[in-house]
Amino acid sequence: MPSRSDDPVAAALERAAALxxxxxxALDAANPVVLIDGRSGAGKTTLARMLIERWPIVGRVQLIALDSIYPGWDGLDDGVERALTGILRPHGRGYLGEWRRWDWDQGAEAESHAVDPALGVLIEGSGILTSATAAIADVRVWLESGESGRKARALTRDGDTYRPHWDRWAEQEQSHIARDDPRSLATRVIDIP
Structure with a gap:
């Protein structure tokens, strides 16, 4: 079995986490907001988990995956808007935020989750870097990765559940990139093989 250092994706994510x-x-903030954007299969979730394990501030950080918020396969933009209005804006003003989990099996909203403004927030998901979200985030990460590697990783992870939706989701991601230019909004761009 190869070591993590033999895996170029794992090595790139390790370097990214350290940076x-x-x-x-360097922020010297008690409750920073970190956003991780990138196309499907780029490594956002893995990087977010690594950051949670290495979180450098006393106290816990609140991890929110947009996969838990998007309202279905056509909901990239709506999920980002929900994160902006329910989480990021209240957090930035020192108010309690809230988001509702999307139940993919039922196709409906499920339970609510509170977001404590005193704690840091890490949101990962395709579409999260927009001019509106970037204005209230402290660290903004864009993961750049080619389609063949991303698609292989995403379909290995999610298989037949995701396969029929790959193209329609990719179109939404492409619209986000063309409209928002998330790479230009990032404070850190990470290349993932």
């Missing part, structure tokens, strides 16, 4: 932890430390 982002340093970025968070």
């Amino acid at each position: 982002i932890v340093a970025d968070i430390r």
Whole structure:
């Protein structure tokens, strides 16, 4: 079995985590907001988990995956808007935020989750870097990765559940990139093989 150092994706994510932890430390903030954007299969979820394990600030961080908020396969933009209005804006003003989990099996909203403004927030998901979200985030990450590697990783992870939706989701991601230019909004761009 190859070591993580033999895996170029894992090595790139390890380097990214170290850089982002340093970025968070440099903020000198008790409740920073970190956003991780990139196309499907780029490594957002893995990187977010690594950052949670290495979080450099005393206290816990609140991890929110947009996959839990998007209202279905056509909901990229709506999920981002829900994160902006329910989480990021209240957090930035020092108010309790709230988001509702999307139940993919039922095709409906499920339970609510509170977001404590005193704690840091890490949101990962395609579409999260827009001019509106970037204005209230401290660390903004864009993961750049080619389609063949991303698609292989995403379909290995989610298989037949995701396969029929790949193209329609990719179109929404492409619209986001063309409209919002998330790479230009990032404070840190990470290339993932």
